[in-house]
Amino acid sequence: MIIALDHVAIAVPDLQEAIRRFAEDLGLELAGTEDVEAAQTSTAFLPVTGTRIELIHPLRGQGPVATWLEKRGGGGLHHLCFRTDDLDADVVRLKERGYRFVTEAPTPGAHGTRVIFIHPKSAGGVLIELAEHPADGHP
Amino acid sequence: MIIALDHVAIAVPDLQEAIRRFAEDLGLELAGTEDVEAAQTSTAFLPVTGTRIELIHPLRGQGPVATWLEKRGGGGLHHLCFRTDDLDADVVRLKERGYRFVTEAPTPGAHGTRVIFIHPKSAGGVLIELAEHPADGHP
Numbered sequence: 001m002i003i004a005l006d007h008v009a010i011a012v013p014d015l016q017e018a019i020r021r022f023a024e025d026l027g028l029e030l031a032g033t034e035d036v037e038a039a040q041t042s043t044a045f046l047p048v049t050g051t052r053i054e055l056i057h058p059l060r061g062q063g064p065v066a067t068w069l070e071k072r073g074g075g076g077l078h079h080l081c082f083r084t085d086d087l088d089a090d091v092v093r094l095k096e097r098g099y100r101f102v103t104e105a106p107t108p109g110a111h112g113t114r115v116i117f118i119h120p121k122s123a124g125g126v127l128i129e130l131a132e133h134p135a136d137g138h139p
Numbered sequence: 140m141i142i143a144l145d146h147v148a149i150a151v152p153d154l155q156e157a158i159r160r161f162a163e164d165l166g167l168e169l170a171g172t173e174d175v176e177a178a179q180t181s182t183a184f185l186p187v188t189g190t191r192i193e194l195i196h197p198l199r200g201q202g203p204v205a206t207w208l209e210k211r212g213g214g215g216l217h218h219l220c221f222r223t224d225d226l227d228a229d230v231v232r233l234k235e236r237g238y239r240f241v242t243e244a245p246t247p248g249a250h251g252t253r254v255i256f257i258h259p260k261s262a263g264g265v266l267i268e269l270a271e272h273p274a275d276g277h278p
Contacts, residue, residue, distance in 0.1 A: 005187045005188055010263070012263055014263075017263070027140055028141060048143065049189035050190060075263040076264035077216035077218075077265055079216075124151055124160065124213070125213045125215035126216055
């Protein structure tokens with residue numbers, strides 16, 4: 001079951017410029033940055049009222065976010081991530097309803113999460129990530 | 140000053156299908172729908188942990204969201220809206236920092252808000268709305 005909007009991810013061609021925009025210009029708090037090898041991103045986290053803006057930038061200039069930025073010709077809103085308390089049950093339920101996923105099974109995400117992406121063609125053109133945090137799950 | 144992520148807006152070519160996806164399939168609560176004449180949208184509101192998903196659909200098939208859907212060839216993540224406690228001060232500050240806005244001055248939004256959009260070319264390709272709610276502002 002979905003229990004929160006975990007984050008909104010924005011793909012950015014220049015991470016420092018994007019951090020300046022959201023932290024200095026718009027006044028959000030920069031909680032930290034992390035290189036997420038599984039996603040091939042350098043990510044900056046900016047919490048705001050129960051959710052988080054994540055600025056995602058290609059790590060070493062490669063990976064799916066690099067491809068996305070190239071295709072689009074610049075930065076933009078990339079995906080939504082909903083937090084669930086039972087990722088496996090949600091995947092089974094959504095597959096039964098005809099949803100397709102980008103990978104067959106969940107993969108490791110940042111902060112010890114398990115994550116999976118619903119294919120945007122299954123979700124009206126929106127890339128939706130589902131994430132289960134270690135403390136939320138029912139193993 | 141920004142005090143919350145007010146909502147994430149998703150442009151949808153079929154409002155009822157999108158409501159089914161987010162309410163029935165993903166399990167969010169549908170709080171209501173409203174025709175917002177100023178934005179020329181039929182909008183569905185789905186609150187989730189301190190923010191809200193807004194599904195926006197062109198009212199009478201016209202307006203900026205209709206144009207957006209046509210250009211893109213389908214639905215997708217449309218904009219972020221941050222809630223501020225002093226819209227006028229934020230606009231002055233951001234203009235001083237070189238930000239451009241879609242309109243010269245704030246306009247009326249849903250629920251008695253005053254809103255303005257930062258031009259995506261000023262914000263790394265992301266359309267960002269700033270909204271001041273009647274209870275938050277300092278008139």
